[in-house]
Amino acid sequence: MTQMALVIDLNVCVGCHACVTSCKEWNTSGEAGSLTDARPYDDDPSGTFFNRVQTYEAGVFPMTDTIHFPKSCLHCEDPPCVPVCPTGASYKRKSDGIVLVDYDKCIGCKYCAWACPYGARELDEGRKEMTKCTLCADRIDNPALPERDRKPACVLACPTSARIFGDIHDPESDVSRAIRERGGYQLMPEWDTKPSNHYLPRVKTESSCGCGKSGGCGSGASAGAKDESFEARFERGEVDLAALAVHR
Template sequence: MALVIDLNVCVGCHACVTSCKEWNTSGEAGSLADQHPYDADPSGTFFNRVQTYEAGEFPLADTIHFPKSCLHCEDPPCVPVCPTGASYKRKEDGLVLVDFDKCIGCKYCAWACPYGARELDEARKEMTKCTLCADRIYNEALPERDRKPACVLACPTSARLFGDIHDPESVVSKAIAERGGYQLMPEWETRPANHYLPRQPVNAVNGCGSGSCGCKSTEADHASLEAHGDLNLAAMAVRV
């Protein structure tokens, strides 16, 4: 089981972050600590975070929102380094989980993870991470449509997909095949289950992702932009 995240439609709203925090604080993962939440330097334990950065240069600059959580690797380096066996990979669905009763908070798993997906809960002195809402996706007390990770249900742009990547007919497998989904940092050979759908080229005329908004800009617009520079960019934006 895995997430597929569409970077082309993520708007960085942090709905996934807050819904994840709410569900897991009240779920089987237990209370997730916050340190100084109303002070100048707040911190806390989160299973999911969204990193935002700028790429390119004007007029082709782009703001990219990059959600990141545990990638539930098929060969997770965090598991074999755990001295107590608290970190383990579940065979039936591939989830990488933590047995909190065995965790001693030594941080070995955090040092081994190349993605920075592990966090120490300072209040509980236990390592925490995304569970893909394991206590939710199999909960028969919930309607079937709600048996998805909290972050998936909360996303207002449907940037997050959930399913079995080993099933070629699943929505995630089809999205990976059709959009060229990729794994994060494959050179580490951890074979992450989670994939990302690449961001499409930015349309310099109006800043949209190519093919994602149905705008009416044309090749002539782009040629004119290149010929007349930034002043033409402003005029074209008003016209569009």
């Protein structure tokens, strides 16, 4: 059985939100639209998005890191949102495994949102219907588009190619090779939903100051200095603050 999905490389995602804006533009003008922005600029902004990028700061200075984490519907192979829908509006397409919503049947009861452990469902306040990522089903099946454009809008828009699209059940596909060769993982597998979307883990680099360079940017730092505190190395003059500031 075919299972289309996204593989997201956290090493190269720069948090530019190109995927967010392209997703919003395509789906607002496509089969899912129009997506409501009730209060786009107020103190309490509200809007419907199929894809969001969450940004976190990790670590303790100077070994800090910024992590950009895109998240949308994971198109689970055993989606809990489907059986709880009282009208059958939520369903999993047999041809490619994409989880979709039939808007003509949706009554906006939010049962699917309560069942989804990933928070991937949103209620469109204007239409009173539950919405979510469709993997741009109306793009990938559109014969009017050139073959190279039959991909989700977010994949085409990503400037760093952090998003890969394909069939994870095909061992020779780009997504399957990326998962296999780079240790791709599922989000919260303990829920047994078998999410199809995978993430490629960030590769940690060893350094003494957070600059990412082997051995750090400190002048004359010894091989074991990276295990010492920043304060101790600073007092000995082993930290190049100028280089650290430029890097950050």
